[in-house]
Amino acid sequence: MSLKARLLPLRRRLATLMAASGIALVASVTASPVHAIETDTLIPAAPQLAASSWILMDANSGRILVEHNSDQRLPPASLTKMMTAYLVETEIDDGKLSPDEEVRISVNAWKTGGSRMFIREGTSVSVDDLLHGVIIQSGNDASVALAERIGGSEGSFADLMNQHAKRLGMKNTHYMNATGLPHAEHYSTAHDLAILARSIIEDYPDHYQIYSQKYFTWNGIKQPNRNKLLWRDKDVDGLKTGHTEEAGYCLVASAKKDDTRLISVVMGTSSEEARAQESQKLLTYGFRYFESKKLYDKGAVLNQARVWGGDKDQVRLGMAKDVYLTVPSGQSDKLTARLDVSETIKAPVQAGEQYGTLQIKLDDKVLAEEPLVALESVEQGGLFKRLWDALMLFFHGLFN
Incomplete structure (x- = not known):
C-alpha cells in the first residue's frame, strides 16, 4: 500500500x-489555539449580550464558538476563586494536602470582608469544608484561610496563582489575592477564565461536582449557590459567580448535553438576573447549532x-x-x-x-x-x- x-x-x-x-x-485536554468554525452550513449570527465581555467554548475540543472582547482585561471579582480552588485541588492531587486536614483560622482570614463562610478565628476547619465554602458560599474568609495554609501568606499564594495561570496559558491574567477583592493589578479575561474552567473540569473531575451543589451549611448558616442556572437548567453543573461594583455581575457556567460540554463566560452585566439570562442565551445557542464529536x-x-x-x-x-x-x-x-x-x-x-x-x-x-x-x-x-x-x-x- x-x-x-x-x-x-x-x-x-x-x-x-x-x-x-x-x-x-x-476527554481531551489540549490547550491549542482555536478559532471560529467557517463552513457552508447555515448558522445564524450569535446572540448579542448586555455584557462587557463574553465567550462560549466547546470544553472537549477547546474551540471558541462565540466571543466578544474575550481578551479584554477586566476585574474578575469572585471568579478569582476558581483559581484558588484549582490550587487546592492541585495540592490534594499531589498528596501535599489532605481533604481531612484541619486548618487553623487566623485573625486575618476571620476579618476578611465581603462574602463569607462565617468561620471563626482560632478554630480549626477541614480543607474539604473550606473548599466547599470557597466554591458554594464564595467565602472570602475560607479563601484566605486556604491561601495561608498553602502559601504561608496570601501574597505568596497569589504568586503561585500567577505561576499556574502562566502554565495553563492564561496570557492576560494577573492575581494579587485569593478572593477577587478589588486591586488595580488584579485582572483576567473571559478567554482566560474559560481556559481555567476547562482545566478544572478535565483535571479534577472528582472535585468538579462541588460546583453543582446548590447549598452548603457551615456554623449553622445555610447559604445557596449564587449560580441561578443550577435551578433553571438541568444540564448546567457549574461553575462560579462573581460581583463587585467595579466588575459588575459575572458568571462562568458549564453545561453538558449528550457528548457535548460547553463553557460560557459572561462579564460585566448589570444584575444577578442579567448574568444568568445572558449566560443562558450563549448556552442555548451553542447546543442548538453545534455538537462535539470524538474522532480518535x-x-x-x-x-x-x-x-x-x-x-x-x-x-x-x-x-x-x-x-x-x-x-x-x-x-x-x-x-x-x-x-x-x-x-x-x-x-x-x-x-x-x-x-x-x-x-x-x-x-x-x-x-x-x-x-x-x-x-x-x-x-x-x-x-x-x-x-x-x-x-x-x-x-x-x-x-x-
Whole structure:
C-alpha cells in the first residue's frame, strides 16, 4: 500500500478502529489555539449580550464558538476563586494536602470582608469544608484561610496563582489575592477564565461536582449557590459567580448535553438576573447549532509505516492525544480525513516524533490538522540490516 496521501471517510474508519481496539471514549485536554468554525452550513449570527465581555467554548475540543472582547482585561471579582480552588485541588492531587486536614483560622482570614463562610478565628476547619465554602458560599474568609495554609501568606499564594495561570496559558491574567477583592493589578479575561474552567473540569473531575451543589451549611448558616442556572437548567453543573461594583455581575457556567460540554463566560452585566439570562442565551445557542464529536483516541493506530534500517520493519503511527472536533449540528456525516505519511522513515525512531499529518475536512474546508506520531520507538538494526535497507532504499528511490 502506498505511503502517499489517502482520503478516508471518518465514520467507516472510526468504526473499524474502535471495533479493533475497544478503546473507550475519554476527554481531551489540549490547550491549542482555536478559532471560529467557517463552513457552508447555515448558522445564524450569535446572540448579542448586555455584557462587557463574553465567550462560549466547546470544553472537549477547546474551540471558541462565540466571543466578544474575550481578551479584554477586566476585574474578575469572585471568579478569582476558581483559581484558588484549582490550587487546592492541585495540592490534594499531589498528596501535599489532605481533604481531612484541619486548618487553623487566623485573625486575618476571620476579618476578611465581603462574602463569607462565617468561620471563626482560632478554630480549626477541614480543607474539604473550606473548599466547599470557597466554591458554594464564595467565602472570602475560607479563601484566605486556604491561601495561608498553602502559601504561608496570601501574597505568596497569589504568586503561585500567577505561576499556574502562566502554565495553563492564561496570557492576560494577573492575581494579587485569593478572593477577587478589588486591586488595580488584579485582572483576567473571559478567554482566560474559560481556559481555567476547562482545566478544572478535565483535571479534577472528582472535585468538579462541588460546583453543582446548590447549598452548603457551615456554623449553622445555610447559604445557596449564587449560580441561578443550577435551578433553571438541568444540564448546567457549574461553575462560579462573581460581583463587585467595579466588575459588575459575572458568571462562568458549564453545561453538558449528550457528548457535548460547553463553557460560557459572561462579564460585566448589570444584575444577578442579567448574568444568568445572558449566560443562558450563549448556552442555548451553542447546543442548538453545534455538537462535539470524538474522532480518535490517544494511541489509536492509524497507519503502520515502513522503517528503513531498523530492528523492526514497521512502526505504528497514530494520535499523541485524543482528537475532538466541534461541528455544526447534524454535519458529522460529511467529515472526511486525509492521512499524509512521511515516505521515508529511517531508524532510529523515537516514540512521539511526528511522521505525518491527519487533516480533517468538512465541505472541503479544513477544520483541523493533527500530528501523526510514532506510537513506539524503533532502534537501529544490525550492520547487515542497515546496509541491506540502504541498498533497498536506493533502488526504491530510483523506481518511485
